[in-house]
Amino acid sequence: MADILHVRGVERRFGSGAGSTLALQATDLTVAENDFITILGPSGCGKSTLLRIVAGLDHPTAGEVRLDGARIDGPGADRGMVFQSYTLFPWLTVLDNVCFGLRERGLPRAQQLEVAQDFITKVGLRGFERHFPKQLSGGMQQRTALARALANGPRMLLMDEPFGALDHQTRELMQELLLGIWEAERKTVLFVTHDIDEAVFMGSRVVVMSARPGRIKLDRTVELPHPRHYAMKTTPAFSELKAELTEQVRSEVIAAQAAQQQAA
DSSP states (O other), X not given: OOEEXXXXXXXXXXXXXXXXXXXXXXXXXXXXTTOXXXXXXXXXXXXXXXXXXHHTSSOOSEEEEEETTEEOOSOOTTEEEEOSSOOOOTTSOHHHHHHHHHHHTTOOHHHHHHHHHHHHHHTTOTTOTTOOGGGSOHHHHHHHHHHHHHHTOOSEEEEESTTTTSOHHHHHHHHHHHHHHHHHHOOEEEEEOSOHHHHXXXXXXXXXXXXXXXXXXXXXXXXXXXXOOGGGGGSHHHHHHHHHHHHHHHHHHXXXXXXXXXXX
């Protein structure tokens, strides 16, 4: 598979002068087409900062990001973003939320409806097209947000802890749903999570970041077969990789706590 995303020497510092904070130290990451990369790390390590820079919602202090050779300097339709918080337009129905990006691109209404209905069906919301967000559960709202992102045909899907606010059962169902769509659509995905089970189950690669200032300390290929079913989480191979990643993240949390105590 060809590499499509190149993160080179990306650094992010907040503030200026002596009081500035280095959130993300010089970071390199290469992403191949159809990769599903999950990003793990302790709280405040720069996971979401890195994702927002790839999305064009934040700008690096140093370095650059290129998608298909073009430098990323702002948001674009080639990257679809799904946040943890529910970001649907409350005054629009499920159907019109999914159509929103298509409408902004100037597609004829008939084509908007055809594309939107296809993805609404894929995320399991057929029959809810005329519902408003306040009439939906959290899981259904995130399904709508996923359909909206996919309907625009992005080159990459960027997801910032999208299932973090969901209950355990709904979260597992959403994991399987997203994997099923990824296996069918073969999108390239960057997925930030703090949940190690989720990172192993979802990812074809798991990237572990160090404590702040963040850097990539481990880039691990996940050698688990597809399609994946929740029962895979009980297998020895899954447990072995989870244990390895747990130790990697735990060591960073301990290091961060020690640094805070020394600074106090």
